[in-house]
Amino acid sequence: MKFKYLMISLLLGELILAQVGVNTTLPKATLDIVAKNTDGSTVEGVLVPRVTGNALFSAIALNLYGIEQNSLVVYVTQGADLGNQTGQTSQVDGPGFYYFDAIDNQWKKMGNGSNIYNTDGTLSGTRNVMMDGHNLGFTDGRIGMGTNSPDPSAILDLTSTHDGFLPPRMTMAQMDAISGPAQGLVIYCTDCFGSLGCIMVNDSANPLTPNWGSMCSTNVHTGHIDDLQCSGATTSGIVHAGVIASGVSTTILYIGGNGGTYFSGSFNSTGVTGLTANLDGGTLANGSGNLVFNIVGTPSSTGTASFMITVAGKSCTFTVDVDSFTANVTSLDCANAVFSPSTIIQGQSYTGTMSVPYTGGNGEPYPQQSFTQNGLTFTLPAGTLLTGNGNLVYNVTGNATSAIAMSIPITFGSASCNVSKTVTTGGGSVTMCMANNTIKAWATHNLGADTSLDPNVPVKEIHGYYYQWGVKDHVADTDTPVGAISGWNTTTASNGAWNSGTEASPVKTALDPCPVGFRVPTKSEYADLVNNTSNSIIGTFAIDPTNFGSAKQFICPGNGNKLTFPASGQRNRDNGALTLRGSAGIYWTSTDYSNANAYYYYFINSSVNSANYNRAIGWSVRCIAE
Template identity: 60%
Template sequence: MKKTNLLVSMLLGVSIFGQVGINNFSPKVTLDITAKNSDGSTSEGFIAPRLTGNTLFAAIALGTYGSAQNGTIVFVTESADIGNQVGQTVRVDIPAYYYFDSTSNQWRKMGTDSDFYNADGTLSSTRHVTMSNHNLTFMGGRIGMGTFTPDPSAILDLTSTNNGFLTPRMLEAEMNAITNPAQGLVVFCTDCFSNLGCLMINDSNIPATPDWESLCTSNIPIGHINNLACGSAITSGTLQSGVAVSGVNVTIPYTGGNGGAHPSAVFNSTGVTGLSANLEGGTLMDGNGDFTFTLGGTPSAAGTATFSITIAGQSCSFTVDVDVFTGNVASIDCANAVFLPTTITQGEEYTGTLTIPYTGGNGEPYPQLSFTQNGLTFTLPEGTLATGNGTFVYDVTGSAIASGAMAIPISFGGTSCNVNATIATATTVKMCSGVGQTQVWALYNLGADESFDPHIPRQEIHGNYYQWGKNAVVANASTAAGAISGWDTTIAPNGSWNTGTEEAPVKNIPNDPCPAGFRVPTSSEWVALSNNSNVSRIGLFVGGVSSFDSALVFTCGNKKLSLPAAGYRASTNGSLNNRGSQGAYWSSTERSINATQSMYLRFDGSIMNSAMYNNRANGYSVRCVAE
């Protein structure tokens, strides 16, 4: 009866007053519930409908909750399964009270749904925070930007494939004005290093005395000096009007260097024009040091050339005298010029002299003269002409680029002529074979025509084919591509080309096809060459009987060794294979586990292996190495 009366009372309250009170007779809102007891002796409260997250997920398909149910409250006793956390139940991931928000068509947690400490979220638009000199601190965790999983070793992990990390940018003066910068503080100085800019870090552990260091290509500070002493400049060499400058330097001392970096600089002359003072970039001394300027150009007249310079924050001017060019000869006898040593070979370092007779010298001094021709530098040191007949002795250094005839222009004052010389075609090259080690290789395949450039692939430099361990030529670049009548399939025994060891090879003279002073290389020598060279290719590496245009190229510094892709002759019948698409070069090394095979170098358009092995009856190319 009590329950029936309560129900009747509630219904009566709704019909009469439009408000319901439970345990009270004057409800203040639509539903006003008052605890029966406040002493804890009875359980008090309101229990909303209790459902599981999966039940709410099942309701999605039935369309149970829509705009008419906006604001509905339930208590979720179990979170929705991971696969059911989608749509309306995307946020139903823990037991909690939820209300239905029909605007977003989602169930939302009551009280915690907008708390980003407990749930992920998405900013609906840009947010701006004004710190007003307050601090924002994150403690005890990692921050990830562009990643959901910051690296465990990083407190801040910035991840992006199309954006970088931008440090604060400021002028050098602003950087230096930072009050008590912390050790390790990083900024980007926009005008440091002559406005090139650089990332800078404070190395000092004393905030009151910062020490900004460069994080650019050299970890050194910006160069500063206290004084630049142009008045103490020292000039070596002489300048004469109308004569190109060679070997003239000016040294200027400075004081108070901070050990920082200074950039390269070029300063042009005034007064006598046409000259430049060139300073290479470098590092200042800690304290006192010198700047050395190299003068270049051709002075426009005799007189005084003035250079105004600014280095490491200091400026001054220095002068250099330009003399009248008074040297004169009646004639230069280029026809009787003499090189010593007499032979200059293409690609090989040359150090020697060129002596040229002259007549009618007037006994006047002349400055150093220098020029470069075909990779060789010719330098006539400053001196004084003989009165009458004498000789010019040029120092010659460098490496000739091209072989064949070379005309060398000699000019002194108003007299000139050409020295005609012949640069010998190189037949060997000294290639890198290890740290501080080199080895001399033949520039041509055995049997190639050495009158052609060894680095331009063509039929004439493909050379011969040899079977391993034998010195007989089995084919050449002109041999027909088909099977060769009487092809020898006999296998040469071990030791046919090398009677020594891999580390100390000894040429087997009767069988080795290489000329005196050379031998077939070992497999280890091929490996050393490839491991200590840059490898490139020329040509298309498309095979064919008439395909002669491809080669593998080893380079080390200015040294180069080219191997034409000559293909090979098959072990069974001597037929041609893979010309233009593959190269195969014998070594003298046997394969230890198979007496019918030996090691060789193989390459194609994409792969190079310096330690391959194959049947000794194949016909491969041979490139000799010096003994």
């Protein structure tokens, strides 16, 4: 009955007054609703239609809301799903009152939503923001992180008992490229002072002439000297025109050193160009000392090469004589070059010699010559040619990074030729059961392992190298100290660095570290190996830098062949420090995941799994036949 009376009243109000009042006979608007009671004894208010954001999204397809619904109001009980926040409901992201703006064809939330998280403005008083138990406070114009009461003397107060403050990190070149650095500007230089790294402060009041001072952990101040005596410079080694300088250095005396640190530097030659004098950063003596500059490059002509140097606030110029290269031979016989020892094995340390016969030597002296190829360094010591026939004997040291047929260019005077030498893998392969009753040959050892040892008996020497994904050269081995590695590279390789093909049809790239005939396996190939073999553990899985005896072994049920993966752990992606040795074997695949991650397989005591992670971390590599 009350409903009927209400309807009659509404109709009469519409006909007589063109205004409607609820609980009032004198409406002050088109619709004037007055509370029945104001003492809280009854439920008062207006209930507008309640819908979900997804329901409003569904209405878009039916074209229900248009110009005639302009200013319509609803209450959204639940925001639209993320995929439904589009079109008319692009702003319907949570519960609240929404009105339909037909001009913009949008549901808009009532209220401007302004707060300190998304809108600029002025804080009228103290503000404290909490996230996961950590505080950010704004108090009396000061900012406190980790405290809601920043010290009155500080505009920024960072408080913590377990975290530190990281200033911007950059190279010395990037530091020097800062435009107009302010006095007091602070950065951390990653490669200052011989790549030791140091906090640096600009203490110059003139932004056009910055003066970066050091705040190293040794509390050594910036180096200064009273005098740099280039006039007494002494040079060891001989420089010849057109010949790469090798084993040449110049020593310069300084006086009045203050015990401070000085930067590394490179100084190009003038007069005779093509040479560079390199100085490693270091610490000055208190008083007198020597600076040693290594001379590198190929001089453009005979004459005098001049080097203008600046170290620890003082400058001077020293010179190096460039002589004519008078030593000469009629011919070089690279075809009969002899290596001793004769075998070079990929990934194993090599120390030996390479002898290259020559004819028609003119008896003249020659300087040291040196070059590198495939991880090996070839050094011809300074000497004197025989008159007639003889041998150029190069000292060869290093670790051959790839098992390839090397073509080694030899040039002496006007004669040149190429020595051919094949680097062997040194390790074998074993066929393992794969998908669809197929088999595939896998390398028996990790890359960098001692391939003369039994691959199924885990010892230190079969753990091998650690590689960053997409990088050809290894970044650590089992003898690398467990701590952080100076100069660790955190830049990740590009997609396709180890596989320019597809997952189903992989193509080995030039950056693939595996020897000839092998490549880094794909994620799918590791999955085939795991899913078609049984596995067992060897040794005790426990985190210990000295634990080289744990491994996961896979056994092919068809032929009983075994493949053993040592639990070599990893080198941290941020600084190269060793972790997890003895508790996990972690092996890269050639399959990229994103611009920064790639897939890997890891073996622990109880399981075998695949995942993806940042490419800068250092893990083991096992190769598969192409």
